Amino acid sequence: MLYFFNFFFISIFFIFLSLLSQASEPPWTSTEIIQKALNQKLDTENQWKLLLHYKPRLLGSEASQVTGDHFFLSPEGHKDPRAELIETIQTLMAKIEGNPDESPQCRYFARKLWLSEKLNIPENQWPSFHCPLYQRYRKILNADSISFVFSSYYTNSPGSAFGHTLFRINRHTEPGLPRIELLDHGIGYAANTTTQNPLFYALFGLTGVFKGTFTNLPYYYKIREYNDYESRDLWSYDLDLSATEKEMLIRHLWELGDTHFDYYFFNQNCAFHMLTVLDAAAPRFHLSDISAPYLIPADSIKLLFKQDSQPPLVKNITYRPSVKKMFKSRFEKLNGEQQKIFLAFAKNEDLSLLLERPSDEEKVLLLDTAIDFIDTQYPDNFLSPTSPGALIKNKILQVRSKIPLTSPDFKVSTPEEERPDRGHPSARIGLSTEPGIDFRFALHDLYDPSIGYPDSSEIEFGHFHISKLSASELDLNNNRSHSPYAIDYFHLFRVSSYNPLSFFEKNTSWRAQLSFFRTPDQCSNCYQGGFTYDVGYSFLWTQLPVTFLTYGFLGTDLYSTFYQYNNISIGPKMGGLLNLSSHLKWGIEVQGSRNLTLQNSEFQWSTESLIRWSPTTNWAIETRWELGSHKIAPKTDSSGGLFVFTGYHYF
Amino acid sequence: MKNLIFATLVLFSSISFGGHDSAKGKAYSRNYGMAGCGLGSVIVGKRGGQIFASTTNGPMSLYNNLFGMSSGTLNCVDGPTDEVAQNMDKFIIANKAILAAEAAKGNGETIVALANIMGCQSSSTQVGQALKSNFSTIFANPAEHTNIITDGIITTIMNDKDASKNCHLEG
Numbered sequence: 001m002l003y004f005f006n007f008f009f010i011s012i013f014f015i016f017l018s019l020l021s022q023a024s025e026p027p028w029t030s031t032e033i034i035q036k037a038l039n040q041k042l043d044t045e046n047q048w049k050l051l052l053h054y055k056p057r058l059l060g061s062e063a064s065q066v067t068g069d070h071f072f073l074s075p076e077g078h079k080d081p082r083a084e085l086i087e088t089i090q091t092l093m094a095k096i097e098g099n100p101d102e103s104p105q106c107r108y109f110a111r112k113l114w115l116s117e118k119l120n121i122p123e124n125q126w127p128s129f130h131c132p133l134y135q136r137y138r139k140i141l142n143a144d145s146i147s148f149v150f151s152s153y154y155t156n157s158p159g160s161a162f163g164h165t166l167f168r169i170n171r172h173t174e175p176g177l178p179r180i181e182l183l184d185h186g187i188g189y190a191a192n193t194t195t196q197n198p199l200f201y202a203l204f205g206l207t208g209v210f211k212g213t214f215t216n217l218p219y220y221y222k223i224r225e226y227n228d229y230e231s232r233d234l235w236s237y238d239l240d241l242s243a244t245e246k247e248m249l250i251r252h253l254w255e256l257g258d259t260h261f262d263y264y265f266f267n268q269n270c271a272f273h274m275l276t277v278l279d280a281a282a283p284r285f286h287l288s289d290i291s292a293p294y295l296i297p298a299d300s301i302k303l304l305f306k307q308d309s310q311p312p313l314v315k316n317i318t319y320r321p322s323v324k325k326m327f328k329s330r331f332e333k334l335n336g337e338q339q340k341i342f343l344a345f346a347k348n349e350d351l352s353l354l355l356e357r358p359s360d361e362e363k364v365l366l367l368d369t370a371i372d373f374i375d376t377q378y379p380d381n382f383l384s385p386t387s388p389g390a391l392i393k394n395k396i397l398q399v400r401s402k403i404p405l406t407s408p409d410f411k412v413s414t415p416e417e418e419r420p421d422r423g424h425p426s427a428r429i430g431l432s433t434e435p436g437i438d439f440r441f442a443l444h445d446l447y448d449p450s451i452g453y454p455d456s457s458e459i460e461f462g463h464f465h466i467s468k469l470s471a472s473e474l475d476l477n478n479n480r481s482h483s484p485y486a487i488d489y490f491h492l493f494r495v496s497s498y499n500p501l502s503f504f505e506k507n508t509s510w511r512a513q514l515s516f517f518r519t520p521d522q523c524s525n526c527y528q529g530g531f532t533y534d535v536g537y538s539f540l541w542t543q544l545p546v547t548f549l550t551y552g553f554l555g556t557d558l559y560s561t562f563y564q565y566n567n568i569s570i571g572p573k574m575g576g577l578l579n580l581s582s583h584l585k586w587g588i589e590v591q592g593s594r595n596l597t598l599q600n601s602e603f604q605w606s607t608e609s610l611i612r613w614s615p616t617t618n619w620a621i622e623t624r625w626e627l628g629s630h631k632i633a634p635k636t637d638s639s640g641g642l643f644v645f646t647g648y649h650y651f
Numbered sequence: 652m653k654n655l656i657f658a659t660l661v662l663f664s665s666i667s668f669g670g671h672d673s674a675k676g677k678a679y680s681r682n683y684g685m686a687g688c689g690l691g692s693v694i695v696g697k698r699g700g701q702i703f704a705s706t707t708n709g710p711m712s713l714y715n716n717l718f719g720m721s722s723g724t725l726n727c728v729d730g731p732t733d734e735v736a737q738n739m740d741k742f743i744i745a746n747k748a749i750l751a752a753e754a755a756k757g758n759g760e761t762i763v764a765l766a767n768i769m770g771c772q773s774s775s776t777q778v779g780q781a782l783k784s785n786f787s788t789i790f791a792n793p794a795e796h797t798n799i800i801t802d803g804i805i806t807t808i809m810n811d812k813d814a815s816k817n818c819h820l821e822g
Binding site for chain 2: 137174177178180181182183187214215216218220221224228253254257258364368371381382385386390391393394396397398400401402405406407409
């Protein structure tokens with residue numbers, strides 16, 4: 001009996017020893033963890049590479065887009081995911097030396113969480129450190145959920161012409177209390193520009209000279225800057241992420257906090273890195289797997305909707321109107337008499353006109369409208385308390401404060417037709433009957449479907465048109481063999497800002513473009529390149545849903561050819577555009593131009609009229625009639641002009 | 652922190668009877684500068700192409716961006732603890748114009764946010780009323796130094812029983 005028990009306990013003892021020696025119990029050594037990780041091939045996992053911001057490079061290799069120091073622990077970390085994995089584990093297992101806030105142990109919390117989950121090692125099994133700055137970061141964020149925010153198009157600044165995107169980290173709210181967006185935090189990626197010179201600004205922005213970094217600001221700064229000072233609308237897309245994905249996003253943004261990328265305006269811009277960060281936290285969406293030569297902020301939002309995930313990635317959309325929108329909305333809600341009084345006040349800012357009203361309610365209505373009016377007319381009042389606008393505003397506020405009534409809540413309803421995610425795709429290709437091909441990289445002109453875009457501005461990048469040379473043109477060059485097709489024009493960029501005059505809008509309208517045109521009157525293969533600038537005024541008649549825009553410009557063309565003359569032309573450009581709906585437009589433009597560099601030159605006139613109809617957001621059909629245009633060689637000698645039919649596809 | 656606020660309250664109440672003049676200057680003195688916290692520094696920084704510079708010297712300046720990611724304001728001085736007055740200062744300096752407008756009207760989102768910072772969000776309506784009634788004193792001079800405006804706001808709210816009953820002005 002005794003022998004049996006001895007045998008029993010001894011065998012239990014040896015079984016226990018053998019279990020111990022398999023080392024499947026904590027605490028593990030750094031070497032054991034590394035071995036486990038390599039056995040599981042974690043260095044080849046997609047999410048590991050996403051956390052390191054690896055992207056395919058030329059010649060088939062992969063390397064990280066992070067160019068700053070302090071992001072890689074291994075000297076080869078930017079191109080060797082295995083080395084970086086090993087170094088990361090060793091670092092996380094090592095003791096901190098020196099200031100914790102400056103040590104890597106207090107930085108790589110996303111990597112740590114990911115490794116914990118993959119290796120099935122609870123986070124509390126890793127050495128723990130006291131990291132004051134990181135704790136502070138988590139405390140001030142107090143994150144509940146995350147939103148993707150888009151601030152709308154702003155043609156006054158090239159960096160903002162296509163809008164901007166950032167994350168909003170929504171802070172936890174006590175139950176029963178309303179959410180206060182002002183106290184959230186905005187984290188976004190932007191270039192650290194080092195020059196104000198427009199030429200260098202453009203050059204550096206295009207070639208990656210600027211460093212791009214993520215910065216964290218209280219969200220109220222963003223509201224004051226975008227909504228108030230720049231008068232841009234803010235659209236928030238609330239993201240439906242799992243608890244782990246949310247945690248990974250916040251931790252990963254911390255990891256990126258003190259490093260940088262090279263900022264490329266076209267394809268590695270704010271929109272792109274929002275997506276790379278989202279992918280690192282939630283790889284199931286594959287948002288940044290794009291190899292397009294450019295990414296526009298609105299495109300990144302559309303990608304959020306392309307997901308087939310259940311539940312959908314975007315769970316809610318909210319709208320925050322700009323000051324201009326607020327004012328416009330308030331003014332439109334005044335009755336006829338009140339509007340008249342307000343216009344009289346606006347002429348010379350005579351407050352007494354507003355105070356002559358019989359009831360306090362009316363005074364409050366008018367004064368509240370006046371406050372928003374001053375904000376739109378004098379945005380500097382936000383920055384400088386001694387500016388003329390601030391002084392006028394203070395007078396209004398003093399008077400307003402003495403009327404005991406509290407202002408009623410004023411809400412602007414969400415304009416669904418302006419939602420940026422509903423805009424047509426940014427690239428466009430067309431086939432026309434000349435025959436010809438039209439191609440545009442981006443973005444929008446006034447004949448394209450209006451939904452999702454501002455209604456009086458245009459931005460185009462890389463728009464060119466190719467057509468077949470006419471028989472007569474080919475004849476002229478029969479001793480030179482070249483392609484029967486030629487590029488008729490190439491707009492590098494084209495921007496228009498129509499600001500219809502109104503009582504409140506006194507700015508000029510303007511258009512600018514940098515282009516090449518074929519000059520068939522010289523030879524079928526001759527080009528002139530240069531710059532056009534039109535300035536003038538426009539007017540808008542509205543009988544919703546129909547609107548009619550008319551405009552008159554003085555145009556200046558500065559072009560030069562390789563062969564002969566310089567072309568400095570001036571002349572009027574007038575036109576009208578009838579928006580029968582957001583999908584059906586009909587317009588006409590007449591241009592006159594006189595070349596000042598030629599003796600005895602006369603005005604050359606050209607007319608163009610076009611109707612474009614978009615049955616869906618992706619397709620459009622256009623009928624165009626041209627007479628005497630210098631941009632496109634006349635294909636016939638008929639004096640009746642030229643009719644062209646074009647079909648467009650947006651993609 | 653509790654001692655500091657309490658001492659200041661005692662100091663204030665022992666000096667003044669009515670009027671807000673005693674709230675100026677000494678009552679809530681700060682030993683930090685708010686130079687980089689205003690809206691202008693954020694917008695001008697973007698427009699003028701400046702790289703944000705840390706306002707602190709020493710080891711933190713080596714890790715500008717890390718510090719910025721943690722504190723939430725690159726330019727502002729920020730201490731390791733959240734003191735209510737400091738938070739209010741930072742909030743008010745960036746939101747001064749809107750706060751003044753909402754104070755004149757008696758309500759608004761920015762007032763609710765300010766009340767939240769002071770821990771009295773549940774009495775934000777009363778806070779709005781208190782600011783409206785005392786508007787001409789607090790915002791008498793638009794060019795007034797922001798610290799003085801903040802002091803005026805704190806004083807007004809604390810003097811108003813309805814507004815201040817739920818506030819937590821300790822750190």
